[in-house]
Amino acid sequence: MSEVVAVEVEDLEIRRGSVQILSIPELRYEVGEMVAMIGPSGSGKTTLLHAICGLVRPDSGSVELVMADGRRRSADLLDTALVPQAFGLVAALTVSENVELGRKLWRGAGSLRPVDELLGMVGLDGLSERLVRELSGGQQQRVAVARALAVAPKVLVADEPTSELDAGNRERVMELLVGHANAGNLVVVAAHDQAITEYAHRSLALADGLLSNADF
Numbered sequence: 001m002s003e004v005v006a007v008e009v010e011d012l013e014i015r016r017g018s019v020q021i022l023s024i025p026e027l028r029y030e031v032g033e034m035v036a037m038i039g040p041s042g043s044g045k046t047t048l049l050h051a052i053c054g055l056v057r058p059d060s061g062s063v064e065l066v067m068a069d070g071r072r073r074s075a076d077l078l079d080t081a082l083v084p085q086a087f088g089l090v091a092a093l094t095v096s097e098n099v100e101l102g103r104k105l106w107r108g109a110g111s112l113r114p115v116d117e118l119l120g121m122v123g124l125d126g127l128s129e130r131l132v133r134e135l136s137g138g139q140q141q142r143v144a145v146a147r148a149l150a151v152a153p154k155v156l157v158a159d160e161p162t163s164e165l166d167a168g169n170r171e172r173v174m175e176l177l178v179g180h181a182n183a184g185n186l187v188v189v190a191a192h193d194q195a196i197t198e199y200a201h202r203s204l205a206l207a208d209g210l211l212s213n214a215d216f
């Protein structure tokens with residue numbers, strides 16, 4: 001099966017009722033890059049990330065996955081791993097069950113890392129059998145990061161993935177995400193904290209649903 005090489009946004013408009021919340025004429029992301037989307041609360045970051053995952057459908061325009069053989073298909077959550085802003089974990093399942101659940105829904109192929117190795121990478125050694133509801137917020141956020149990395153996605157989208165983390169774990173998670181991009185995958189990270197631009201290959205600013213020309 002041909003692999004994703006880019007994500008292309010064209011003439012994207014997303015509205016809620018009569019209010020336009022996102023308008024992006026043209027934007028292209030390539031595999032191998034980590035892109036930071038920076039903007040204040042309500043600027044449209046989550047909406048754009050959800051459009052890249054196919055969770056939100058455009059009112060007009062398109063978000064397409066471009067394949068190596070030139071074919072295109074609409075963005076789809078089954079091709080794109082998401083670290084949601086609110087983690088999206090199942091509280092009554094264990095840490096390892098949450099990571100495995102992500103894999104069960106995934107249609108990608110490839111050799112996958114053992115769950116315990118992934119948990120070690122995010123600093124959660126020894127917690128695989130713990131129920132998610134018994135974890136701190138920062139630990140839960142790292143489970144969500146491990147679940148996304150667990151499917152070795154060509155496209156990984158992370159919404160404020162370090163919002164609950166201390167400095168050491170923020171560094172750890174951002175380095176993992178950059179490493180994933182450097183391994184030939186696309187990583188798009190949204191945050192209001194400009195500090196994440198230090199890790200990104202490219203940083204773009206969103207304001208009121210529009211791309212702006214902020215200088216990072």
Ligand SMILES: Nc1ncnc2c1ncn2[C@@H]1O[C@H](COP(=O)(O)OP(=O)(O)OP(=O)(O)O)[C@@H](O)[C@H]1O
Pocket residue numbers: 016021039040041042043044045046047048085192
């Ligand atoms: N389902 C919805 N119905 C109505 N308005 C919505 C809906 N979802 C988002 N919006 C509005 O769209 C705008 C963009 O929201 P979005 O969540 O994308 O912003 P954000 O930049 O991710 O914000 P934050 O940093 O606070 O998470 C906001 O004004 C929000 O109120």
